[in-house]
Amino acid sequence: MKKMVVAIGAVALMGISAVAADALVQKAKNAGLKPIPESKSELYKLIDNPKNRITDAKVELGKKLYFDPRLSKSGLISCNTCHNLATGGVDGVDAATGHKWTANPHHLNSPTVYNAVFAQKQFWDGRSPDLEDQAQGPIQAAPEMAATKEHVEKVINSIPEYVKEFKKAYDNPNMKPTFKDVADVIGIFERTLVTPSRFDKYLAGCDKALSKEEKEGLKIFIDKGCVSCHNGVALGGSMQPFPAVGKYKYAHIGDFKGDKNGMVKVPTLRNVLETRPYFHNGAVWTIEEAIKIMGETQLGVKISDKEAEKIKTFFGALTGKKPYVRYPMLPPSTDKTPKPDLN
């Protein structure tokens, strides 16, 4: 008889657990949390650019250019320098540092390129509508890659393999690649940098994908109101006031005040345990502190050490599988390629 009781108990527990799990998933969905679609066609609907469709040829070319330091004035800095695919898509320093070792003048931190496609806007002040447009910025910014459009166009057109790849990718035998074309294929490559995680499996119905502790963290994350900004597929990516209700204790670092309405782009929380330091000015080095500051400044709630720890545990489920990247072998420079200029 004992065995039977245990068995019934187990079934009953499973039933309760299943109901609770369903309830939490439903709660997460109601709060606006969305998965990266498992289906490739669904995913492509989300990440594609209708004006410049994703194709393998464009992605491969974009990858090369993403890694090519010759696009920069110095020949030493590529997109991957600040948005390093090996380290969570970021550089790990507080303020982005580029040409001539110059830090970002507003002390802005490099956001991760992973899942950036899911953001509604690009840049901390949301001034860019998409990744193709965004990619034009850092290449030209004086403290980043410091190049001119003309430099980039000269480099690309001095390397026959690049010209050939553009012609092939756009099926245009007369193509003379422009600066915009370069930024466009870089943006297209970046669109593919999505990292499905256990959290997506969980939202898709796999209850076991999260541990009990991660579910507890998720529940606190929702109940505290973090989801009011960290929602959608990106768990972030919209423009929000910052600080909203409290004072940001590191506000003296840098002079960034958001867009003209004081709105700041909400960073994605995907892979957040890999993208320290935190906040637009990279002032915070532990995720627990970041969580607690967010409670104070944005929600006006106190998040205890224990709660922050549990939310952190949930964040572990947001660490995603990175796309397989074969390190590109870049076509060699020619005598026509502009020489690097380190000044």
Place this chain on the structure above:
Amino acid sequence: MKKMVVAIGAVALMGISAVAADALVQKAKNAGLKPIPESKSELYKLIDNPKNRITDAKVELGKKLYFDPRLSKSGLISCNTCHNLATGGVDGVDAATGHKWTANPHHLNSPTVYNAVFAQKQFWDGRSPDLEDQAQGPIQAAPEMAATKEHVEKVINSIPEYVKEFKKAYDNPNMKPTFKDVADVIGIFERTLVTPSRFDKYLAGCDKALSKEEKEGLKIFIDKGCVSCHNGVALGGSMQPFPAVGKYKYAHIGDFKGDKNGMVKVPTLRNVLETRPYFHNGAVWTIEEAIKIMGETQLGVKISDKEAEKIKTFFGALTGKKPYVRYPMLPPSTDKTPKPDLN
């Protein structure tokens, strides 16, 4: 009858061509030019380190560390910054530039890491006997990665995945990786960076591997005496006087005078068309000029424009197949990982 004559003529020509080809291969071998062995076991005999054998686990770990900018003081510079595997194993600038955008104080150019294993010594002044020893230099050099041994050891031991990988690679559950261990696995990874080319196929007996023009270039390369320094598997890699007989016209750039005997390491010519600029001080941007200067300063011979062009054509056959490199996803930092210091 006409058909028959043609056929006989063709056979006769093939015969002559075969003899001439054999003669040139023999001439190349007699001049000390050696192939990268096709056989894996033969290759391993050449590249292995008897004191620290190459294994897959060490190579994979070494690759991660080669790409890891957290070994540097700033967190921004990795081995791959100056020895970029995407661009011929070099950085493409005249003087290596590292921490705080500081150029090498002697204006020394970053040599390629590809096939560096075949060199007799490492560094331009040959002060290092092997790649494991060499790897310790740039990590600590103030104008390069600017790290201390302690910094590197703190970084590695703060990242549990790295410690685990070291323990596994060395089958030592008590291992606490040291700075030397880090440099050792980086060196081991570098040993695998060899690039077999058409020239190796040619030396191995495949006459068709080189075009007629490339063979002409090879013949001039040998006849002019370039092989007196550019020989062996690396087509370089020994210590030689520089300049030997003439004056180096860019001698005023930088203050490098070689080792205490005025000897300078001969750069490999493998992939030389991808590793501009040329010479220890990166003063020369076209291979034709480099070839002609070498004739004057080292051999006391004049190499005409046409001859230089042909030698360049031969160099094209030295462009090798690069190893397949999956871009590594590095284990994340922890709260114990030292923060980057850009000063």
